[in-house]
Amino acid sequence: MTRKAAIIGGGVIGGGWTARFVLNGWDVNVFDPAPGAERNVEIMLANARLAVPSLSDGPMPPEGRVCFSATMAEALEGAEYVQESVSERLELKHAVYAQMQQASPDILIGSSTSGFKAVDLQKGAVAPANIIVAHPFTPVYLLPLCEISASAANPPEIIERTKKIVTEIGMFPLVMRKEIDAFIGSRFLEAVWREALWMLKDGVATTEEIDDAIRMSFGLRWAQMGLFENYRIAGGEAGMRHFMAQFGPALKWPWTKLTDVPEFNDELVDLVAGQSDAQSGHMHIRNLERLRDQNLVGILRALKDRNVGAGRVLNEHDARRRLALPDPVPDTAKPLEMARMQVLPGWIDYNGHMTESRYYFANSETVDAFLRLIGAGMDYVAAGHSYYSAETHIRHLGEAKLGDRLTGTLQIISADQKRFRSFVRIMKGDVCVATVEQLCLHVDIGTGKPVAAAPEVWGKLQAIAKAHAGLPMPEGAGRAVGQARA
Amino acid sequence: MTRKAAIIGGGVIGGGWTARFVLNGWDVNVFDPAPGAERNVEIMLANARLAVPSLSDGPMPPEGRVCFSATMAEALEGAEYVQESVSERLELKHAVYAQMQQASPDILIGSSTSGFKAVDLQKGAVAPANIIVAHPFTPVYLLPLCEISASAANPPEIIERTKKIVTEIGMFPLVMRKEIDAFIGSRFLEAVWREALWMLKDGVATTEEIDDAIRMSFGLRWAQMGLFENYRIAGGEAGMRHFMAQFGPALKWPWTKLTDVPEFNDELVDLVAGQSDAQSGHMHIRNLERLRDQNLVGILRALKDRNVGAGRVLNEHDARRRLALPDPVPDTAKPLEMARMQVLPGWIDYNGHMTESRYYFANSETVDAFLRLIGAGMDYVAAGHSYYSAETHIRHLGEAKLGDRLTGTLQIISADQKRFRSFVRIMKGDVCVATVEQLCLHVDIGTGKPVAAAPEVWGKLQAIAKAHAGLPMPEGAGRAVGQARA
Numbered sequence: 013m014t015r016k017a018a019i020i021g022g023g024v025i026g027g028g029w030t031a032r033f034v035l036n037g038w039d040v041n042v043f044d045p046a047p048g049a050e051r052n053v054e055i056m057l058a059n060a061r062l063a064v065p066s067l068s069d070g071p072m073p074p075e076g077r078v079c080f081s082a083t084m085a086e087a088l089e090g091a092e093y094v095q096e097s098v099s100e101r102l103e104l105k106h107a108v109y110a111q112m113q114q115a116s117p118d119i120l121i122g123s124s125t126s127g128f129k130a131v132d133l134q135k136g137a138v139a140p141a142n143i144i145v146a147h148p149f150t151p152v153y154l155l156p157l158c159e160i161s162a163s164a165a166n167p168p169e170i171i172e173r174t175k176k177i178v179t180e181i182g183m184f185p186l187v188m189r190k191e192i193d194a195f196i197g198s199r200f201l202e203a204v205w206r207e208a209l210w211m212l213k214d215g216v217a218t219t220e221e222i223d224d225a226i227r228m229s230f231g232l233r234w235a236q237m238g239l240f241e242n243y244r245i246a247g248g249e250a251g252m253r254h255f256m257a258q259f260g261p262a263l264k265w266p267w268t269k270l271t272d273v274p275e276f277n278d279e280l281v282d283l284v285a286g287q288s289d290a291q292s293g294h295m296h297i298r299n300l301e302r303l304r305d306q307n308l309v310g311i312l313r314a315l316k317d318r319n320v321g322a323g324r325v326l327n328e329h330d331a332r333r334r335l336a337l338p339d340p341v342p343d344t345a346k347p348l349e350m351a352r353m354q355v356l357p358g359w360i361d362y363n364g365h366m367t368e369s370r371y372y373f374a375n376s377e378t379v380d381a382f383l384r385l386i387g388a389g390m391d392y393v394a395a396g397h398s399y400y401s402a403e404t405h406i407r408h409l410g411e412a413k414l415g416d417r418l419t420g421t422l423q424i425i426s427a428d429q430k431r432f433r434s435f436v437r438i439m440k441g442d443v444c445v446a447t448v449e450q451l452c453l454h455v456d457i458g459t460g461k462p463v464a465a466a467p468e469v470w471g472k473l474q475a476i477a478k479a480h481a482g483l484p485m486p487e488g489a490g491r492a493v494g495q496a497r498a
Numbered sequence: 499m500t501r502k503a504a505i506i507g508g509g510v511i512g513g514g515w516t517a518r519f520v521l522n523g524w525d526v527n528v529f530d531p532a533p534g535a536e537r538n539v540e541i542m543l544a545n546a547r548l549a550v551p552s553l554s555d556g557p558m559p560p561e562g563r564v565c566f567s568a569t570m571a572e573a574l575e576g577a578e579y580v581q582e583s584v585s586e587r588l589e590l591k592h593a594v595y596a597q598m599q600q601a602s603p604d605i606l607i608g609s610s611t612s613g614f615k616a617v618d619l620q621k622g623a624v625a626p627a628n629i630i631v632a633h634p635f636t637p638v639y640l641l642p643l644c645e646i647s648a649s650a651a652n653p654p655e656i657i658e659r660t661k662k663i664v665t666e667i668g669m670f671p672l673v674m675r676k677e678i679d680a681f682i683g684s685r686f687l688e689a690v691w692r693e694a695l696w697m698l699k700d701g702v703a704t705t706e707e708i709d710d711a712i713r714m715s716f717g718l719r720w721a722q723m724g725l726f727e728n729y730r731i732a733g734g735e736a737g738m739r740h741f742m743a744q745f746g747p748a749l750k751w752p753w754t755k756l757t758d759v760p761e762f763n764d765e766l767v768d769l770v771a772g773q774s775d776a777q778s779g780h781m782h783i784r785n786l787e788r789l790r791d792q793n794l795v796g797i798l799r800a801l802k803d804r805n806v807g808a809g810r811v812l813n814e815h816d817a818r819r820r821l822a823l824p825d826p827v828p829d830t831a832k833p834l835e836m837a838r839m840q841v842l843p844g845w846i847d848y849n850g851h852m853t854e855s856r857y858y859f860a861n862s863e864t865v866d867a868f869l870r871l872i873g874a875g876m877d878y879v880a881a882g883h884s885y886y887s888a889e890t891h892i893r894h895l896g897e898a899k900l901g902d903r904l905t906g907t908l909q910i911i912s913a914d915q916k917r918f919r920s921f922v923r924i925m926k927g928d929v930c931v932a933t934v935e936q937l938c939l940h941v942d943i944g945t946g947k948p949v950a951a952a953p954e955v956w957g958k959l960q961a962i963a964k965a966h967a968g969l970p971m972p973e974g975a976g977r978a979v980g981q982a983r984a
């Protein structure tokens with residue numbers, strides 16, 4: 013049977029919880045009497061539907077149903093869990109819990125509070141044992157952290173049930189060892205926020221400069237390892253103890269306006285270094301460095317695909333480099349060298365070999381460059397015509413590995429105004445690792461039907477086809493799969 | 499002519515600078531009399547060679563040469579720029595600058611200091627105008643930020659030259675508006691570091707818990723937008739002013755041990771909200787949300803590929819979901835439905851269509867699932883045998899778009915102990931968008947030669963081949979590219 017959660021409060025946080033539960037197959041009742049709450053939840057859900065399925069490598073479970081309830085009691089009906097996401101006012105939260113526990117005294121209540129301790133939330137409650145902190149981070153449907161903070165009034169089974177439920181909707185539960193205001197995440201956020209406000213107030217930096225500083229540096233580090241593992245690596249082979257010796261003195265320096273600091277002594281060094289050893293000591297510093305670098309490369313590639321932040325810096329760097337390269341002048345009397353590639357981490361399988369579909373990708377890069385050469389590039393496509401691939405035959409003749417440099421050469425086997433047949437060789441130095449024969453049709457994008465190419469495109473294509481007519485027919489062209497060799 | 503930089507200090511930072519310059523085609527002279535510096539630089543360079551080329555979408559420039567110099571004067575010979583990366587002791591830095599300016603009074607000196615102001619570095623120098631702060635972040639060869647901080651003694655052309663040089667090696671120069679100790683990045687790092695030490699000392703969390711808290715939450719946010727743009731989004735449609743109204747009071751609460759805070763008044767709100775408008779006000783909040791989500795999806799996918807941090811949480815979530823799914827029982831008397839897929843953001847081209855090589859990828863997913871079904875999965879490969887694709891014929895019959903759900907069905911056309919011919923249909927509902935015919939050879943991985951499959955694998959394959967022998971030969975099987983239709 014479909015499980016059901018109640019979400020009380022339909023703001024950015026409540027809407028995010030709703031989306032996370034629903035996309036994990038739970039039904040959700042939402043209760044929020046504020047005008048606009050329903051619209052807001054729908055917006056969060058629409059955002060989540062665009063993003064969350066891209067993270068799953070299997071089919072998504074059938075979406076749960078969202079009901080907007082008219083009363084608290086109606087919302088709790090049939091729910092096994094309720095997530096409270098009302099404003100951060102303690103008396104409001106107390107009133108809400110009283111209503112909940114009147115309607116359903118045994119229900120497990122997780123609070124989205126980013127600051128109040130469970131012991132404070134539970135004050136005056138009928139059943140304090142059932143109220144616990146389950147603190148998420150925006151956007152709730154994407155970020156995995158859920159800080160779970162309990163008081164002495166919460167029995168272990170309540171903590172376990174909360175952990176289990178948030179795990180089932182894909183979150184990472186982190187149970188606090190001690191109750192403190194604002195838990196772990198928001199304490200850091202608050203420290204950074206305070207420092208940032210000082211910088212703005214003192215005119216040291218603007219909001220944009222601060223954002224750039226963060227996303228071009230430690231933001232990238234922190235997305236994949238946290239604070240300590242990165243510092244362990246920065247300490248080099250000498251590790252955490254060395255890092256602390258180097259940077260310990262800074263604690264006394266005016267490096268922040270925030271100046272209440274723990275005493276820097278051997279005890280503190282031992283504590284930090286010992287915990288860091290327990291956390292990462294099983295990995296050699298060289299392996300940690302490479303793991304970090306691989307993670308950073310993956311994150312930077314993702315940002316590059318989206319042309320944002322550090323990714324835009326990389327794209328601009330590529331563009332500068334391209335400008336500095338001499339323009340290739342293709343020699344049409346032999347197969348044209350159209351593309352130079354390097355086998356990237358995303359191109360390889362678990363054995364370190366280039367995965368088979370990437371040979372087709374290498375062909376596409378080669379043919380795309382050829383299309384630009386004959387004047388059928390992006391602008392031509394934007395104007396309504398394009399070459400579409402109709403069929404493709406690939407022969408795998410060798411292997412390429414991570415980092416290998418490949419070139420793609422292209423020979424025109426035949427061409428007319430409506431189509432061409434190309435034969436691409438993917439070369440690793442002098443070795444041909446794959447051949448790709450392809451039939452491309454010239455299509456009117458509007459109708460989807462083959463039509464004659466624009467005269468200037470056909471002129472360029474025809475000239476190359478004539479020059480290539482004198483080349484020998486490539487070995488392997490015209491083959492069907494499994495056909496005996498000639 | 500190849501340009502040349504001198505790197506003084508061969509630690510983690512100096513080694514990182516060396517790698518960045520060299521991989522951007524500069525020659526580098528390194529000077530560091532410490533034992534082990536040369537080895538350390540080589541290690542950084544080896545790390546960088548593994549990571550940096552993966553970030554380039556064009557060919558890398560030819561690598562520059564690294565020379566280890568015996569003296570400071572030798573290191574500066576022919577260099578147009580020197581990056582000082584010695585320990586954070588002011589008197590040491592002063593001594594080093596004196597040596598540099600004796601050898602080459604006009605050379606531009608950037609300092610890697612993470613704390614000292616330019617005005618402090620310049621004290622007592624022969625040519626203070628030529629000494630400037632150029633502060634990078636570890637790993638220097640991957641992270642783009644370079645904070646440039648100048649004093650009144652630095653003329654504008656020195657700032658411009660420094661910006662230009664670090665831009666040429668792919669960095670993002672951020673010029674400080676005012677001189678403060680520790681600039682922007684390290685001030686935040688110091689505030690977080692102080693807060694983290696308090697948490698450890700108070701026994702609230704361990705280093706590992708703190709790292710997890712960061713990388714499962716705001717670390718992901720900060721890799722792509724910074725602090726303020728994320729908060730602007732969290733404020734919802736009401737934006738930054740609403741966010742500040744909600745969280746302003748927390749400044750007075752004990753949410754951090756760091757308690758010197760700026761006064762929260764209208765002036766501060768106006769300043770922050772005004773700058774945030776200037777930064778992001780041209781984008782509607784809905785667009786900002788989607789941009790953020792797309793970035794997070796990209797980062798999370800990258801971490802998922804590497805099974806690290808939030809990516810591991812996602813993989814574990816997938817695995818739990820798979821366990822909850824009923825085991826598919828393939829009906830061998832018809833083409834086997836082997837894979838279900840959804841068209842992901844990384845699969846589409848600029849027009850939103852699934853890119854052609856992804857049809858081959860969809861075939862690989864289908865065939866891989868079939869190989870697991872007949873007992874030739876990862877364990878079989880690890881034991882030394884595998885099926886290798888020899889040739890492949892793809893017909894493009896329709897189009898798939900972002901989010902489309904696809905299934906891959908597989909029919910065995912023929913099989914013997916050393917090979918099989920498969921015919922895969924990529925289906926979008928009832929519509930076949932592509933067919934992929936493939937010949938796979940059973941290979942001894944050690945010798946690379948075709949050999950007979952293990953009896954239990956061949957037994958399973960044979961049974962399916964027999965069941966499929968009664969199916970009609972698929973339309974399009976056995977075709978060569980461009981062959982006339984039957």
